[in-house]
Amino acid sequence: MRAKILYDLLKKTDRVAVSNITGREASKVSIDSQAYCNNIVGGWALGKGGQKITCGKGDDIPVFANCADLMKGLTPEKHPNKIVVYSPPQAVYGDVKEAITYSAGQIETIFVITEHVSVEVTAKIHNLAEAAGIDIIGCNTLGIINVHDRTRVGAVGGNEPDESFTPGSATIISNSGNMVNTIASYLASAGIGTSFGISTGKDTLILTPLANLLELAANDKNTKVVILYVEPGGLYEHEALELARSGGFTKPMVVYVAGGALEGKSVSLGHAGAVVEGGATSASAKAAAFDEYFGNEPLDIDKRYRKTAELVSFLKKGIRVRSLHYIPAATQLVFRMLGVERDTPVKRKMVLNPWFVNMRDWGKQIPSRLILTPGKAPEPWGGQFRRLIKSELGASPSRRTMKNLSHASSNDGETTRIHGRDLTELMAKRSFAEAVILYWTGEEATRDFEPKLVEMCLIAALTNGPGTISAQGAKLSASAGNSPNTAMISTLAAIGEFHGGNGKLAVKFLANIFRETSLLDPYDPNHGLDIGAMAMETARKFKNTKDARKEAGLDYERIPCLGHPVFSTKAVNYDPRERVISTCMSENGVYNVFLDFYHKLAAAMLEVGAANKVWAVNLDAAIATVWMGIAWPRLRDRSITFDRAADLAFLGFALGRVAGGAGEYLDHRDFGTPMDMRIGTKETTALTSPRPLEK
């Protein structure tokens, strides 16, 4: 081994380079590592030179075509002394060889993360590295973490290493990468922190054997106990015990050996032992070897251990546990008997703490000892749940490749379906508006009146006269001689945030106000909310912001969908199209909390002095509140995303208006003259004086 202490394997000042860094896993883990410890100086990937991995936290990572380029491209003070290999199995030999060739004398350790590396290649890279005086961890390691230095290589700790690892006195050495993390979490709950967490890898050949790692841990001042997670295969543990017996390692070990219960079953477990090494590689043989070295039985969790000279002498060597969750208790016992202080206070007991329980009728059928009361998710998860459940509206679905997939429609060669509903049945039994609600939200309308209101919105959106810019879009296109589809695109192209798109802003505006409330049913007038007070508070906030920004000479954000350029001359103004929708609702006994809020807000704006009249709640607001009524229960039960809800209002307007644009196109095409929308040169005004070209 080149390393003499664990610190030599990884420390704060190390500079890490990553092979195949643009790979899916390598890039993700590297970004997480930069956020945690910012120790990656560069990476390489064949054919990807010149790219950059952008990191939110920590330095961006330059990508080179190969290791040689990386060494040339980085300044000497950034030359790596650690290499992390994420290459595909076929490329591992080449990349390790390349790293050794081009950075000989500088590289101290290579961590091979790649799985499925052949044992032949593993033996070869061991041979190469040994000749070059370089240590290799792996293959198939998850990496290692130096908690006191808050630095890591590989993915130990996932994207939040601080969740599991607090600085302390245990070094975890595990054949399973996942168990490094899990054991650290268990220890942390018992007030025992981690010095180093090491995933050895679990292929047939483990290139830094346990005996070597124990020698390094023996010299680590922070390590007071070593926790071992051991799987069947290899003679590594027997060699390590020989080292301990010869005095080469004297710190206590707490050991869990997995795989004993599965012996005799024809399943493949752990790193495969070679046949010549024989039965000593089995889990039971390893467990027996540890027990023999410790001179004691495995931990009895129900036993009260009394301090005796004999027990202390046993525990100086360590103890084995039969269940993984006994590790903290065993480590605490070792500390108590040897007079070692815990690193931190005990955080929580190792008990069943269910975060969610709903046993339905099972709750009545099972013995009371198996009935669990829902517990509390500790931080940081509790906070994340609260934010997601209460504050965040809508679903957060996982993303995937959707190239050949659709939830919205299907066609199996016989039947076309919209969200699983037969299109021909929809044609026979549903209205267009009902089909649109299904297509856009994924579910049929939940209230009878919703399709009617959507249809009214579609009609209202058809037109507001030929002068609207969306109608002008269609007319311009017809005047140019375009086809009908181009004219409809022109209509849509003339819709934006200021014209037609205000409904989307209204949805966001309403969501910000209502997301923190307990509102579930937007059609229930007994919602328990003081809408008047909410409107007054919103109006006051608006006025304060408006006044402050005006005084500073800055523009301010308007309340969307309030006011209309035409319907604005009276003390109390209404948009007649909104009135029709509103009247229809009241005649049919339909209440909509969002529309109610808008009207109360219009009045409150006058009352607080933010407006000099009651502005009209315009059609965009009506459309937004209709679609928000449909969307709100779906947002609350997280069956649709918030982005979809915001788009619904915009699409509701666009769908109506594009049909209106078609009407303008047909009219213009039939009666207009070619290029009649052109503005004559005399009717335009130049705002720039004529100037000669510069040389």
Add this chain to the structure above:
Amino acid sequence: MPVEIGELTFLEQLAEQFDIPVPEYLTADASRSEIRTALTRWGDKGIVKPDILCGKRGKAGEVAVVTTTAEAMKKLKLAATAEIKGRNARTAYLAQFVPSEQEVYTAITYDSRWLSPSFTISMTGGVDVEEIGDAKKKTIPIDIFKGLDAYQASDMLQSLGCPQKLISLLSRTFVSFWDMFITTGMRMAEINPWRITPDGKIYACDFKGVFDDSNYRFGEYGRNLPEYPEGKTELEEDMSEWDAASHRGQAHVADLGGKKVLPILFGGGASTIIIETLLEYGGDPIFLSDFGGNPPYDRMYGTIERCLKHKLADASLLLILGGKANNTLIDITFQAIADALRDYCERNGPVQIPVVVGRGGPRLVQGMLTLRKALEDLKMPYVMFGPDTPITLVAEYAARLADIAGQKLSENNHNDETPTKQEQKI
């Protein structure tokens, strides 16, 4: 996963190519006259053996010395149906009997002591290597780049007291053995015994080998290997094909013959200890699984779809459990599990067995909420744990619950969908 071969495949596909001397042989489909002719040529003595991926065929009484054609044909039929330790014969074969005064043991494998291949010889062949005392066998490391040379083999033979007249021939043949081992991408190969005839000829008289399927050299040999009636379950067959289809995320399943817990497990280490805990507390797991390795959505969906299709109807509890993932995105895996469960229920009707979930890792909260919503929609009873509860405690709880669930399922197989939702405190 390692791929094993036995003596017959060695005889048919490897021995001649690598110049390893072997006895003559006939396969079970040989005609009466072919057998008669061969036996006559061999001095009326042959050995019938089953082609089975299992050692100790002789001790199991499945190897027979035959002297007549009729006897050979009868024994070939019997041997072709042999079963040893749950493994079944693929076929049987008749090999030439090799008279011998000396048997030699050899094996090549990768050795954890030297982190390189190693070569073992004993002049006490024909027995298990573990039965040979240390003084009677010798193992040396082999330089992976240089390979085994005849001088190394010769030194070993010398030190083991091999008769001088055999050293040269054996040493050269052992180099051929190494050549086969390294050229075909094996991780272990054992020829035991080499039988040495009184006139000094040597024959490799039994073989077992394990290929490393991660070794690219294995590819061309692996494609031609025979299939054994391994008694794999349909799920194992299905999953083994599915696992081989991609390296992105593991899809390992090994049937344990259990009847209670259907375990969807993540992480090699976690899977092992969860299964051990289930076994200890009566959870009777249906199989051992490891579905970690950050599988993408489609991979995870396909894996779960197969597990549910083959085994959910037999299970009394669905366990979804893993440690705190470092890499695997929990929202992706749980979304895929949720979708596979929904699709299963849509195709097969509602499922009433309890679901126990325990997991930690990146995007856990999103994943938990997605899975919870699916379980609510499907009206399945559930308990969900985070990484603050040890996986072994969750497994112990699941085992105890599965025991009750199994009893209730058999007693009460009706579908009552009335939810009794309990309060949740987050």
